[in-house]
Amino acid sequence: MLSRHQDPIAAIATAPGRGAVGIVRVSSKQDLSALVTAICGRPLKPREATYLPFRSAQGEAIDHGLALLFPAPHSYTGEHVLELQAHGGPVVLQLLLARCLEADPALRIRLAEPGEFTRRAFLNGKLDLAQAEAVADLIDASTEAAARSAGRALAGALSGEVGQLRDALIQLRMLVEATLDFPEEEIDFLQQADALGKLRRLLDRLDALLDRSRQGAILREGIKVVLAGQPNVGKSSLLNALAGAELAIVTPIPGTTRDKLSQTIQIEGVPLHISDTAGLRDTDDEVERIGVARSWDAIREADVVLFLHDLTRVGQPDYERDDAEIRGRLSAVEPGRILQVYNKADASDGIEAGSGVPTDAGTTDAAESAAASSILRLSAKTGAGLDALRQRLLQQVGWHAVPEGLFIARERHVQALRRTREHVDLALQQAALEPAALDLMAEELRLAHDALGEITGAFTADDLLGEIFSRFCIGK
C-alpha cells in the first residue's frame, strides 16, 4: 500500500486573494500525461510554457493561461509537476484546482497539506532541511534584511558551513576509530595527527557558526516589545514615533487606548513586533477592563517590556502611587526584560533635578550608559532619545551587526549547534586525559555528528518533520 506521502497532490500555489496571475500545481510520482491531455487538450513539451485554454469536463475554457510540465526528476519536488498559470481570481483558481482533482480519476489526486510540496523536495533530495526551512522563512520574512538572509540560507549558506564542520568531524572520527583498531600505536597516532589541535580548531569554528546562527535567529524571530504603563504617559505616541506613522490614536484624555494594537516595524533590518496597550489602571469601564487584561497578557509574552513613565508627573503622589502599584505587579516579570522609559523629556526641563528619576551611577559616557542602562529618557514628541532606545532594544536581544553573509537561522539550529559543541568539548576532555579515553572520545564524536546532522535533516525524526512542514502555507 502507498503511504499518503506518495499520493499525487494539488494546490493553489499563490497567496489566497486576488492577484494578476495565480498558479495551480500538481505533483505526482505517477505519469501526468492523461491529466495534461484532459485539461490542456494536447501533450506538453517538457519545461516549456504553452499558452492554451484550460478545459472543463464539458470542454469549455475555464481560463486561458500558460501550462508547464516538469517531468520527474527535474522539478521542484523531484516528482512530475504540472503548473497551470491562470488569471489570479480566487474563484477561477478554485475551479481549476477542482478540475485538476477530477480530470484523471485514475490518479486519485488529493489536496496538498501545508508545506507538502517542499516536504517532497526535501524527501527527494532537492533541498536539505535547513534550505526547506529557509523557503518558509523567505515567504514569511518581514524585513528586507530577513528576506536577503533567507535567500542566502536557501542558496545553502548555513548548509555549506554545516557540511564543512561535518567533514572535519568525520575526519576526526576516522582517526579515532583507526587508533582504536591499533591500540599499541595509540599515543603516536593521536599526537602525529594533532588530534587535540584539530578538536580545538573545530570548537572555534563551532563558536563562530553559533554566533552567526544566533544572529540569524534574531533576524528571523525579531523582538517582541510591549509598551506598558499608566494611562496618558505617551505609549501610543511612542508607537507612532517608532513606526513613523499615525497608527494609534493619541489624545490628552487618559484611557484613550482600550485595546492592544500591534505592528511590525524594523531596526537595522531586525523585525520589531511592537504592541501598544491600554493604560494600566483600575476602572469600572467594562471595555477598558478587558483592554487592561489584554495589556497584562501582552506583557507576559513580551521579550522586552517598555515601562513608560511621564516625566511631567514624576514626583506627584497620586502618580507615584499608581506607578508603584504597576511596578509591584511587574515584579512577576523578570527584571531583565523590563526597560524603564521616562517620556516627555521635552516638557520636563527644570523638574529633572531631585525629581526622583533614577540614574545610573558610575557611567559618564552618555551613549555607553544608554546602551547598558535599563533606564532611558526620551521624548516621543520630539524624537529625542529614540535612537538610544533602538540601540538598547537591539542590545537587549544580543544583536550585533554581522559584516556580510548573514543567513537566516532558527532556534532549532542554534540548539543543535550547542549540543554539537558540548559533545566536541567532551571529546576534547577525553582526548586530553593521560592516557586518552579513546572509546569515550569516539562516542562523543558520534553524538556530535548526530547533533550536527539534525540541522540539515540527515538525522531527523518524522514528527519533527511534520512539525516543521505543517507551519508552511498551503501550496508551498
Ligand SMILES: Nc1nc2c(c(=O)[nH]1)N(C=O)[C@@H](CNc1ccc(C(=O)N[C@@H](CCC(=O)O)C(=O)O)cc1)CN2
Ligand atoms: N512557476 C514557478 N515559479 C517558482 C517556483 C515554482 O515551483 N513554479 N518555485 C517553487 O518553489 C520557486 C523556484 N523553485 C524551483 C526549483 C527547482 C525547479 C526545477 O525545475 N528544478 C529542476 C531543474 C533544475 C535546473 O534546470 O537547473 C531540478 O532540480 O532537477 C523549479 C523551480 C520560485 N518560483
Ligand SMILES: Nc1nc2c(ncn2[C@@H]2O[C@H](COP(=O)(O)OP(=O)(O)OP(=O)(O)O)[C@@H](O)[C@H]2O)c(=O)[nH]1
Ligand atoms: N510634551 C510631550 N507630550 C507628550 C509626549 N508623548 C506624549 N505626549 C502627550 O501625552 C498625551 C498622552 O499621549 P498618548 O500617547 O495618548 O498616551 P498613552 O500612554 O497612549 O495613553 P492611554 O492610551 O490613555 O493609555 C497626549 O496629549 C500626547 O500628545 C512627549 O514626549 N512630550
Ligand SMILES: [Mg+2]
Ligand atoms: Mg494610548
